[in-house]
Amino acid sequence: MHVHSSITYEPAITRGGYTDRVLHVNLSTSEIDIWKMPPDHKDKYVGGRGYALALIWEKTRAETRHDSPENIVVMASGPLCGDPRFPGSGKFIVGTISPLTNTFIDSNIGGHFGPLLKRCGFDALAVSGLSPDGEKVLQIDGDRGTIRIIDAPVFGEGIDAGGLTYGESLLKALNDHELNEHSAVVTTGKGAENARFGIVNSLFFDRRRNRLRAKQAGRGGTGTVMRRKGLKAVVVQTRQAATRANQPMDVKGVKEAGAQLKRVLSKMDPTQLRLASWGTTVLVEYMNKFHILPVRNYQSGQDPEAEKLFADIFLKDYFGRKIPDGCFSGCNLACAKGAEDVTLTRGPWAGEKVGIDGPEYETIGAVTAMGVFDPQFVMEYNWYCDEYGLDTISTGVTMAFLMECWQRGYLTKEDSEYDLNWGNVASADRLLHETANGTGLGAICGDGTVRAREWVAKRHSDRTGAPREEVLNELKAFAMEVKGLEFSMYSTKESLAQQGGYGFALKGPQHDEAWLIFIDQVHKELPTFEMKAEALKWFPLIRTWFNAVGLCKLPWIDVRHPDAAKTANPAQNTPTLAYYVNYLNATTGSKKTLQDVLNDSERLYHLQKMINLRQGKGTRVSDQIPLRAMGPVFTNEYEGRSEYYDEWLREQTGQKLLPAGVEERLKMLIELRKEAYQKLCDSVYLEKGYTTDGVPLPETLERFGLLDERAAALLSEHGLGWGDDRRLSN
Amino acid sequence: MVISVNFYGLQRMVAQTDEVQMSLSDGTRVDHVLEAVQERFPTLPLQKEDLLITVNDKVSTANQLLKERDKISLLPHIGGG
Numbered sequence: 001m002h003v004h005s006s007i008t009y010e011p012a013i014t015r016g017g018y019t020d021r022v023l024h025v026n027l028s029t030s031e032i033d034i035w036k037m038p039p040d041h042k043d044k045y046v047g048g049r050g051y052a053l054a055l056i057w058e059k060t061r062a063e064t065r066h067d068s069p070e071n072i073v074v075m076a077s078g079p080l081c082g083d084p085r086f087p088g089s090g091k092f093i094v095g096t097i098s099p100l101t102n103t104f105i106d107s108n109i110g111g112h113f114g115p116l117l118k119r120c121g122f123d124a125l126a127v128s129g130l131s132p133d134g135e136k137v138l139q140i141d142g143d144r145g146t147i148r149i150i151d152a153p154v155f156g157e158g159i160d161a162g163g164l165t166y167g168e169s170l171l172k173a174l175n176d177h178e179l180n181e182h183s184a185v186v187t188t189g190k191g192a193e194n195a196r197f198g199i200v201n202s203l204f205f206d207r208r209r210n211r212l213r214a215k216q217a218g219r220g221g222t223g224t225v226m227r228r229k230g231l232k233a234v235v236v237q238t239r240q241a242a243t244r245a246n247q248p249m250d251v252k253g254v255k256e257a258g259a260q261l262k263r264v265l266s267k268m269d270p271t272q273l274r275l276a277s278w279g280t281t282v283l284v285e286y287m288n289k290f291h292i293l294p295v296r297n298y299q300s301g302q303d304p305e306a307e308k309l310f311a312d313i314f315l316k317d318y319f320g321r322k323i324p325d326g327c328f329s330g331c332n333l334a335c336a337k338g339a340e341d342v343t344l345t346r347g348p349w350a351g352e353k354v355g356i357d358g359p360e361y362e363t364i365g366a367v368t369a370m371g372v373f374d375p376q377f378v379m380e381y382n383w384y385c386d387e388y389g390l391d392t393i394s395t396g397v398t399m400a401f402l403m404e405c406w407q408r409g410y411l412t413k414e415d416s417e418y419d420l421n422w423g424n425v426a427s428a429d430r431l432l433h434e435t436a437n438g439t440g441l442g443a444i445c446g447d448g449t450v451r452a453r454e455w456v457a458k459r460h461s462d463r464t465g466a467p468r469e470e471v472l473n474e475l476k477a478f479a480m481e482v483k484g485l486e487f488s489m490y491s492t493k494e495s496l497a498q499q500g501g502y503g504f505a506l507k508g509p510q511h512d513e514a515w516l517i518f519i520d521q522v523h524k525e526l527p528t529f530e531m532k533a534e535a536l537k538w539f540p541l542i543r544t545w546f547n548a549v550g551l552c553k554l555p556w557i558d559v560r561h562p563d564a565a566k567t568a569n570p571a572q573n574t575p576t577l578a579y580y581v582n583y584l585n586a587t588t589g590s591k592k593t594l595q596d597v598l599n600d601s602e603r604l605y606h607l608q609k610m611i612n613l614r615q616g617k618g619t620r621v622s623d624q625i626p627l628r629a630m631g632p633v634f635t636n637e638y639e640g641r642s643e644y645y646d647e648w649l650r651e652q653t654g655q656k657l658l659p660a661g662v663e664e665r666l667k668m669l670i671e672l673r674k675e676a677y678q679k680l681c682d683s684v685y686l687e688k689g690y691t692t693d694g695v696p697l698p699e700t701l702e703r704f705g706l707l708d709e710r711a712a713a714l715l716s717e718h719g720l721g722w723g724d725d726r727r728l729s730n
Numbered sequence: 731m732v733i734s735v736n737f738y739g740l741q742r743m744v745a746q747t748d749e750v751q752m753s754l755s756d757g758t759r760v761d762h763v764l765e766a767v768q769e770r771f772p773t774l775p776l777q778k779e780d781l782l783i784t785v786n787d788k789v790s791t792a793n794q795l796l797k798e799r800d801k802i803s804l805l806p807h808i809g810g811g
Contacts (some may be wrong), residue, residue, distance in 0.1 A: 014765075271775035272806040274740050280811060285738050289803075290787075312743055361811070515810020523782065523789055533797065557809030565779045 004136065005030040005214050006148040011121030011238070017079025017246045018042050019586045021049070023122045023147065025138060026070055027229050028129030037123070044705065046548040047078030049106050050604045051124045052095030056104050057607060059128070062614050066099035066196075066221065067228040069130050074106075075186065075200075075234070076115065076124035079549025079588055082115030083243035083330070086258035086583050087265060088552030090328020092202075092217035094186075095215040096225045098507075100197040100394070100448050103482040103615035104608055105129055105507050108547050110327030110336065111202030111213075112184040116236040119245050131230025138231065139174065142238030146208050152232040158348065163189035163223075163389040166533050167203040168234055169213050179205045179212060183237035183376045188223040189211075189390030194438030195446030196400075198223030199484070206325030212355050213338060215327050218391040219510050220485055227389075227547070242329060246587055253586025258330070260553060261579045265333050269559050276324070278311040279337035279600055280361035287365070288458035289488065290522060291641065294369045294489050296422050297400035298480055298628050301445055301491040302639050309364050318342065318356070324475035333555050342379050346429045349387075358382045366396025366488025368405060369420030381432060398449045401479050402441065402456070410460045410475065416441045449481040477627040479687060483508040484655040492629045494644065495521040497532040500680050503625040504536060506608045514539040514551070521569045532652050533683035538572070544601040549584065556580065565571050603704035606696055613695060620694040630641045636664045638669070695720060731756060735767055741804060744774050754796065760785065761792040763802055767793040784809055 005448045012019040020042070022035040022275045031671070047056045054075035064071050077092040086307040092114025095106035117125060121144030127138070135152035154160060155169040167187040171179055184204045192198020200217040226232075273282050284306065287293045293299030305312075318339035326334035359382045367378045385392045405411040406420035413419070417440065420427055430611045436440025443456050453475045462470035485508025492498040498521070500695055501514035516535055519525045526532045547726045561575040574594070581594050592600075612618035631645070632638040638645055639662055648663060649658055650671055659665055686694060689700030703709040715721075732753050737745045739767040752766060760783055768776050783790045790802075 144731055271740070271777060271780050273808065277740075282739050283808065283811075285742075285810060286805065289738060311739065423759070468761065517810070518782075518808045522784070522787075553811060559808040560778050560780065560809075562777075570807075573809070 001153060002110040002151040004149040004151070005032055005650070006146060007032045008145050009147065010117075010145055011142045011446075013243060014118060014247045014412055016249050016589050018047070018119050019123050020123050022124045022126055023140070024126045024128070024299065025073055025149065026129040027127060027131040032147050033151065034122075042079070044603065046193060046358060046545075046600050046604065046690045048076045048091075048093045049080075049544065049547040050096060051076045052093060052106055053104065053604055053607045053611065055126055056095065057611055060097060062616070064097055066100060066225050066477075067130070068096050068097075069495040070128060071225060072649060073222065073225050073229065073231070074124055075113070077114035077118050078123075078548055078550030079246070082118050082240050082585070083254060083258075083582045084328065085246070085254050085330060087261050087333055087358060088328075088555045089330065089332040089550065090326075091546075091550050091552050092117070093547055094200050094222040096222055097483070097615070098452070099221040099224045100486075101220065101508050101617060103483070103617040105222065105223055105485070106547065107200075107217035107219040108512070109200065109202045110552065111214040112181065112204035112328065113124040113186050113202045113234075113236060114550060115242065115245055115328065116182075116184050118236045119238055119240040119242075122467055124390075125234065127226075127231055128227060129229065133378070136229050137170065138234045139498035140234070142236070142237045142240065150468055152243050152529065156357060157679045161190040162186045162387040163192070164203065164212075164214055164387045165201075167214075167233060170235065171203070171212070173672065174235055175237070181205050182239045183235060185233050187233045187389075188227045189387055189436075191385070191390040191436035191446075192223035192227045192361050194443070195390055195392035195395070195450045196221050196224055196229055196451075197391040197446075198225075199386075199391050200226060201386060201389065204327075209321070209338065209340065209355065211355050211362030213327075213336070213355070215336065215357070216386060216391075218362075218393060219488075220507060221391075223389045226674045248386060248587040249589035250586040251621065256582040257579045259584060262332050263575065264561055264576060265555055265559055268562065269333060272560060275333055275335040275554065275558060275560055277322070278315060278336045279325070279358075280318075280336070281314045281359060281364060283361040285366050287361075290523075292491050292517060294365050294400075294487070294491050296371045296478075296489070297369055297404040297478060298491045298493075299404070299637050300472040301493065301636075303368065304374065307369065307514050308373045309368065309375055309378065309519070314339075314359070314698070315317060317375060318379060331552070331555070331562075333559065337552060339379065342383070344380055344383065345376065346380055346386055347433055347726055353382055356383045357386070362489045363392040363396075364394050368395050369400035370428050372424070372425055372428055377425050377428070380429075382653075384432060385434070389598060390432075390436060391490050391685075394448060395435060395445070397480050398452055399435075399446050401449050402431070402445060404478055405456050406477070409457050410471070411635065412463075414457075414463070414587060415459050432537075448484065449479050449486050450484050453479045463595065477633045480626060480628060481509070482625055485509060487629070489518055490515075492517070492625075493495060493631050495537060496676055496680060497526050498530060498626055499537075499629055499677060500536045500684055503623045503677070503681075504541060504684055505540070506605070506612055507564045509625070512547070514542055515557075520728060524572070529679055529683040530687075533679060533687040536684050538598070540597045541601040541605060542572075542577070544605050550590065551580070563687060599704075603706065604699055606704055606706055608700070610706065610714065613715055618695065619718070620685075620692070623681060623694055625677065630677055631669055632666060635666055638662055638666045693718070731757075731758075731796070732779070733763065733796055733798070733802060735763065735799045736801060736803045738803065738805065740806070741774055742786065745771050760790055760794045760795050760802065763794070763796065764804075767804075771797065776804065
């Protein structure tokens with residue numbers, strides 16, 4: 001095993017959740033160094049996403065792309081990550097400049113890697129550079145106090161191509177063939193090399209299942225960046241006890257906050273969503289009921305066949321072992337379900353029995369986007385995407401887009417060599433493997449929806465003589481992306497607030513910033529533009545905080561506290577949030593209120609917005625959503641839900657009589673929906689302290705200590721100077 | 731009058747059906763239906779604070795008056811992942 005470089009070090013002792021150290025590795029030079037962070041760094045940037053944002057803002061430029069040497073891949077937990085006395089504390093984020101959006105992306109991920117990295121003495125790992133001579137593995141050993149860059153070991157063609165199989169072989173090779181809870185690894189697979197939406201797998205040993213399990217940082221191509229850098233895996237190992245991970249300032253306070261949250265989860269989850277038993281698969285049934293499932297590229301939100309993918313099917317046929325499946329110790333919500341000994345029937349591993357972690361709701365949703373309702377295909381799609389290192393969401397959305405291009409005649413057999421009919425499992429399976437291998441139509445699919453759209457437009461235009469721009473505009477209506485990132489798995493046609501939740505999301509349309517569908521569409525709690533705008537400010541801020549401190553959001557957002565109903569805004573679930581604030585204060589020694597927490601988040605939010613602005617994704621035009629996200633594009637979609645659309649039109653126009661033809665009604669609906677979305681933009685920008693073009697006002701940045709020279713220069717490029725009244729929204 | 735109660739997720743599993751129809755007298759309110767459902771399915775978790783009650787897919791309150799062919803759903807609160 002060739003060692004390129006190594007250092008010895010004394011792991012820093014954690015105090016109040018922080019080590020105040022960042023491990024930096026430059027793969028171009030094999031340099032390894034440890035940055036000691038100044039005392040005020042944590043006050044300003046909190047941790048996790050905040051640390052990643054600070055590094056990307058400081059160390060990259062407008063010209064930086066995902067494969068530029070100066071691009072950095074950051075893996076960071078946060079001050080509250082790693083303490084099993086509080087549920088959901090195993091999260092870390094992977095942040096970088098995305099190959100899909102060309103701006104900042106981060107994706108949160110469970111498992112033991114984040115907690116072990118902190119116990120090895122680091123709040124974050126930052127990897128820059130590009131390996132000049134082959135793939136590397138980074139090994140961080142907190143027990144021995146060594147950090148090494150080694151040539152990636154070779155285990156054989158099949159294993160070396162896989163994120164899961166390679167991770168297992170690597171851990172065994174480095175640990176005398178033993179798998180244990182003291183080491184964890186992050187990996188990518190060959191799909192991450194061939195596609196722009198490569199993921200990072202986080203592999204950890206689960207004693208109950210006696211095997212490695214995996215969670216994924218799925219969105220935005222973080223695995224692709226890792227692969228471009230030549231970083232095949234990162235291994236962390238230490239035997240330091242988990243309870244010593246954070247060295248909280250008030251141990252009793254941590255225990256108390258954790259016990260309170262655990263009590264709520266134990267009492268309420270069994271009578272609410274039952275995530276502990278079913279995982280997020282339970283959502284399929286509810287999304288289908290309310291026309292939110294993204295069936296056939298989000299054309300319809302509901303399908304009679306969807307019941308084949310309800311939670312009880314997976315519970316009966318796949319989740320055979322009814323055991324707690326948390327992705328980190330101490331979480332009694334434990335929603336990460338898994339299946340054992342599933343025999344693969346397709347692809348290069350056909351005939352093999354594998355353990356499968358998942359499926360999550362998002363993966364099932366992605367399969368329905370292809371018009372497939374086959375649970376076995378869901379399981380295999382899940383496993384192969386993980387093994388190849390592909391995002392199940394972006395893969396599914398891009399495949400579904402190509403299928404709709406086929407349905408509507410934009411693509412023919414001349415382009416794809418095989419039928420891409422909805423629900424054709426053989427075709428979906430073939431396209432998946434081609435995407436991982438970068439062959440055939442998969443080479444186009446792997447470039448993501450935006451680039452696939454360009455390719456289809458050119459092919460169609462060349463074949464038919466139709467003007468390319470015209471074709472492109474037709475395709476844009478149903479290519480489900482914003483800022484270059486594919487939508488996650490919720491159809492937003494009946495929720496204006498969630499249209500904003502996707503459109504304004506800084507990383508692109510991922511629901512971890514704002515998921516407002518139920519309180520808007522079902523509860524009808526946000527009837528005015530102002531109320532929608534307030535929610536579109538508040539929820540992204542609190543959700544940002546979870547990604548900054550190293551915590552999972554689900555115990556807060558998906559298990560309603562019994563006292564929430566007595567509060568002014570039950571959907572905010574503030575009685576549970578009080579436990580989180582107590583946990584923060586007990587760990588770090590701070591005396592923060594919920595409002596302080598929101599203010600900390602707002603600083604990070606605006607910093608991310610400034611990175612978007614610098615990267616050309618920060619103005620109003622970048623917040624625009626495809627027509628399909630606002631409503632039906634084609635008459636078949638309108639007709640499939642005409643009762644709702646007719647009623648909506650009557651309400652909006654005050655007309656009892658609507659035009660007789662569906663085409664006229666559709667046209668009327670589209671105009672009203674477009675107008676509503678623009679009004680929402682105005683309201684949200686005003687609420688957030690931005691101009692009508694979506695650019696932060698100087699005073700907004702000043703309030704959070706972000707108006708440095710660089711920020712001021714960037715704002716001046718958009719015509720903004722301090723005290724200039726004409727920029728005020730509305 | 732006849733109304734129907736739809737079950738989803740956990741409730742569908744416990745009730746072992748996705749819908750029951752009930753014959754009720756005029757003037758019946760939603761909370762009377764909840765009591766009747768609880769009587770018929772004693773193990774069904776029906777704490778009001780855990781539930782979002784809809785009538786014909788519109789959010790309702792426990793004291794809403796029902797009418798012929800109304801469809802009641804008892805849903806959990808969902809906040810998104």
